[in-house]
Amino acid sequence: MDVLAGKVKVTSKTLDQTMNPAELMDHPIRLSARDVTVHYGEKQALHGISIDIPDRAVTAFIGPSGCGKSTFLRCINRMNDTIEGAKVGGKIELDGEDIYSADLDVVELRARVGMVFQKPNPFPKSIYDNVAYGPRIHGLAKSKADLDEIVISSLRKAGLFEEVKDRLAEPGTGLSGGQQQRLCIARAIAVGPEVILMDEPCSALDPIATAIIEELIDELRENYTIVIVTHSMQQAARVSQKTAFFHLGNLIEHGDTEDIFTNPVNKQTQDYIMGRIG
Amino acid sequence: MTDTVLPGAAAGAQNRERVRKSLTRRHRNETLFRWAGILSIAAALGFVAILFGMILSKGLPSFWQSTVHFEAYFDPELIQGGPRPERADFASPADHQQAVNTWQRAVTMSNWNKIVETGLREAAPDFEIESRDLLELVTSAGRFQLRDIYFADPEVLGQTVPVSILASANTDNWLKGTIDRSQPDERQQLAATTRALADQFEENGTISFDFAWHIFTNVDSRSAPATAGLAGAFMGSLYMMIVVIVLAVPIGVASAVYLEEFAPKNRLTDLIEVNINNLAAVPSIVFGLLGAAVFINYFGLPRSAPLVGGLVLTLMTLPTIIIATRAALRAVPPSLRQAALGLGASHNQTVFHHVLPMTYPGVLTATIIGVAQALGETAPLLLIGMSAFIANIPAGPLDSATALPVQIYLWQGNENRNFFEARTSAAIIVLLGLMLLLNAIAIFLRSRLEKRA
Numbered sequence: 001m002d003v004l005a006g007k008v009k010v011t012s013k014t015l016d017q018t019m020n021p022a023e024l025m026d027h028p029i030r031l032s033a034r035d036v037t038v039h040y041g042e043k044q045a046l047h048g049i050s051i052d053i054p055d056r057a058v059t060a061f062i063g064p065s066g067c068g069k070s071t072f073l074r075c076i077n078r079m080n081d082t083i084e085g086a087k088v089g090g091k092i093e094l095d096g097e098d099i100y101s102a103d104l105d106v107v108e109l110r111a112r113v114g115m116v117f118q119k120p121n122p123f124p125k126s127i128y129d130n131v132a133y134g135p136r137i138h139g140l141a142k143s144k145a146d147l148d149e150i151v152i153s154s155l156r157k158a159g160l161f162e163e164v165k166d167r168l169a170e171p172g173t174g175l176s177g178g179q180q181q182r183l184c185i186a187r188a189i190a191v192g193p194e195v196i197l198m199d200e201p202c203s204a205l206d207p208i209a210t211a212i213i214e215e216l217i218d219e220l221r222e223n224y225t226i227v228i229v230t231h232s233m234q235q236a237a238r239v240s241q242k243t244a245f246f247h248l249g250n251l252i253e254h255g256d257t258e259d260i261f262t263n264p265v266n267k268q269t270q271d272y273i274m275g276r277i278g
Numbered sequence: 279m280t281d282t283v284l285p286g287a288a289a290g291a292q293n294r295e296r297v298r299k300s301l302t303r304r305h306r307n308e309t310l311f312r313w314a315g316i317l318s319i320a321a322a323l324g325f326v327a328i329l330f331g332m333i334l335s336k337g338l339p340s341f342w343q344s345t346v347h348f349e350a351y352f353d354p355e356l357i358q359g360g361p362r363p364e365r366a367d368f369a370s371p372a373d374h375q376q377a378v379n380t381w382q383r384a385v386t387m388s389n390w391n392k393i394v395e396t397g398l399r400e401a402a403p404d405f406e407i408e409s410r411d412l413l414e415l416v417t418s419a420g421r422f423q424l425r426d427i428y429f430a431d432p433e434v435l436g437q438t439v440p441v442s443i444l445a446s447a448n449t450d451n452w453l454k455g456t457i458d459r460s461q462p463d464e465r466q467q468l469a470a471t472t473r474a475l476a477d478q479f480e481e482n483g484t485i486s487f488d489f490a491w492h493i494f495t496n497v498d499s500r501s502a503p504a505t506a507g508l509a510g511a512f513m514g515s516l517y518m519m520i521v522v523i524v525l526a527v528p529i530g531v532a533s534a535v536y537l538e539e540f541a542p543k544n545r546l547t548d549l550i551e552v553n554i555n556n557l558a559a560v561p562s563i564v565f566g567l568l569g570a571a572v573f574i575n576y577f578g579l580p581r582s583a584p585l586v587g588g589l590v591l592t593l594m595t596l597p598t599i600i601i602a603t604r605a606a607l608r609a610v611p612p613s614l615r616q617a618a619l620g621l622g623a624s625h626n627q628t629v630f631h632h633v634l635p636m637t638y639p640g641v642l643t644a645t646i647i648g649v650a651q652a653l654g655e656t657a658p659l660l661l662i663g664m665s666a667f668i669a670n671i672p673a674g675p676l677d678s679a680t681a682l683p684v685q686i687y688l689w690q691g692n693e694n695r696n697f698f699e700a701r702t703s704a705a706i707i708v709l710l711g712l713m714l715l716l717n718a719i720a721i722f723l724r725s726r727l728e729k730r731a
Contacts, residue, residue, distance in 0.1 A: 187617075
């Protein structure tokens with residue numbers, strides 16, 4: 001329990017580090033979505049989402065189950081392409097480039113927009129190979145030493161290196177849940193993405209592992225644009241600078257996290273944050 | 279107050295009573311089901327035990343066969359052909375080979391039976407027996423055994439050498455009691471003197487039951503049944519298995535991967551899927567007819583060839599492999615695909631780096647089961663001529679051959695029932711041993727692959 005208390009204290013410290021709105025102004029828009037709709041067959045899952053996501057900051061998507069927040073997240077690296085019958089409309093631009101344009105290679109997009117999933121899903125390979133896989137397929141390392149360098153620095157950035165440095169050859173599936181999730185984050189970082197999407201990255205983890213990941217997210221925002229989907233409003237409040245509230249496939253309200261949590265404009269947002277819906 | 283509480287309490291008591299009643303019933307059902315399960319497993323094990331018991335008790339004695347040990351005098355007066363032609367005396371290797379062939383023919387024409395007879399009479403000096411009856415004691419291939427000793431080492435000429443020659447099938451029957459010893463003379467295969475001599479030889483150790491290695495090294499034989507072996511059938515089966523593995527595994531896995539991972543889901547692929555499933559249920563003899571019509575008649579491949587047998591068995595094995603591989607692909611968790619795709623792996627890379635390796639244990643099991651099935655298949659081979667009597671070990675997949683299960687079928691129908699009943703069981707033991715070996719390999723490889731994953 002002491003450990004838990006300690007960790008919680010650490011995360012409450014990170015809350016203090018939340019940037020003020022003026023600081024956020026310095027962050028240019030990295031991603032911008034306009035009128036994004038998604039249909040799964042006959043069913044419409046998203047109704048015209050428009051949002052701008054700033055660079056080097058954490059944007060949280062919150063909302064009740066089935067509200068479309070994960071669906072929208074998966075539009076950003078076109079993972080919806082892999083779902084049969086999914087149709088995406090509207091426009092999403094990454095650095096002003098339409099990611100649904102015919103000239104854009106989806107493989108290249110996913111190298112730029114990494115993803116961390118709800119359930120830790122390391123490959124059934126060694127810890128080293130898990131992290132090295134992305135750089136290998138994209139040809140990022142010129143030599144074995146290069147690759148070692150990428151793997152080690154990625155594991156460091158994900159705060160996992162010290163724990164696994166003696167067993168890089170052991171299977172990644174043998175790690176604890178929280179370690180596996182950090183391995184997945186290291187794996188995503190190793191490709192050198194600009195944006196990291198996280199789909200409820202802590203929902204399968206215990207509070208201690210969650211606290212560690214949240215701390216990590218806070219560190220990562222120095223270098224990456226992070227979009228995180230979360231069920232936990234506390235988590236959104238702790239880690240994000242921007243928050244977007246989704247409900248029934250609509251983007252109800254979005255803005256600075258502080259504003260959303262302290263002074264929501266919309267009645268539905270207010271109800272959700274107060275725990276009246278959801 | 280009590281009025282409002284009582285109905286609830288009464289209902290609670292009533293419910294508990296009902297639960298208790300249903301509990302008794304549920305426990306009884308569970309016990310019944312457990313016993314039914316135990317009984318069916320016991321019955322299945324019992325049948326397997328009976329099957330194996332019968333096969334082993336009949337087949338195992340066949341691996342130890344009566345063998346006659348005696349001193350053979352390689353009489354220079356009887357052995358014709360003169361000395362073996364020396365290479366140095368001939369201009370070319372071809373000339374030399376021709377001379378050797380001529381020499382071998384001449385040697386073969388020598389009266390080897392006389393040498394056998396003399397040797398046997400030496401072993402029983404005071405025994406009165408006609409030459410014909412005496413030679414009935416050993417297999418008719420015995421003379422060739424002596425000849426081969428001479429071929430291998432012409433130095434034995436003029437010497438007396440201890441030799442071991444298989445007793446004839448009839449002698450073996452008599453000594454093992456697989457023929458009724460109380461039957462009168464006219465119902466016995468061997469003359470009374472031959473039988474008496476066999477008994478005497480067994481007693482003094484001239485005839486002993488030696489391990490019959492020749493079952494593994496000889497081909498089938500009709501003129502000398504005692505020497506019949508499985509080598510030809512084994513090689514035929516081996517060639518077929520190679521053809522099946524080389525063709526069925528890549529084609530089956532590739533089809534499964536394409537259908538499951540790449541093909542669009544439409545009516546055509548649905549139709550293909552239904553047909554593959556149906557193909558798995560087609561009786562094997564139909565595949566034999568197909569093989570005869572297509573591979574032999576249309577493509578003109580030779581009859582009785584393991585290549586054709588292998589092709590037919592490939593067609594039979596393909597659905598098994600395709601269905602099992604597709605099931606294994608479907609069982610790969612979607613999170614793995616997402617992980618790879620999320621990193622920017624292409625569809626191809628995702629399938630070949632991550633999804634397919636997860637299916638190796640399943641594919642391997644399916645392959646071995648398919649191959650084991652093919653190894654035991656008889657019916658289609660009968661229709662493509664692989665049931666012919668072949669007296670040579672096939673040197674390649676295009677040579678005439680037979681297969682292990684077909685050999686069992688042929689021996690089962692042999693007219694020398696007393697001898698071949700045991701020999702059939704022996705062949706079954708060899709076939710079952712191969713199956714067990716294949717399954718053991720499958721289990722070993724699967725556990726290793728699963729450990730790696």
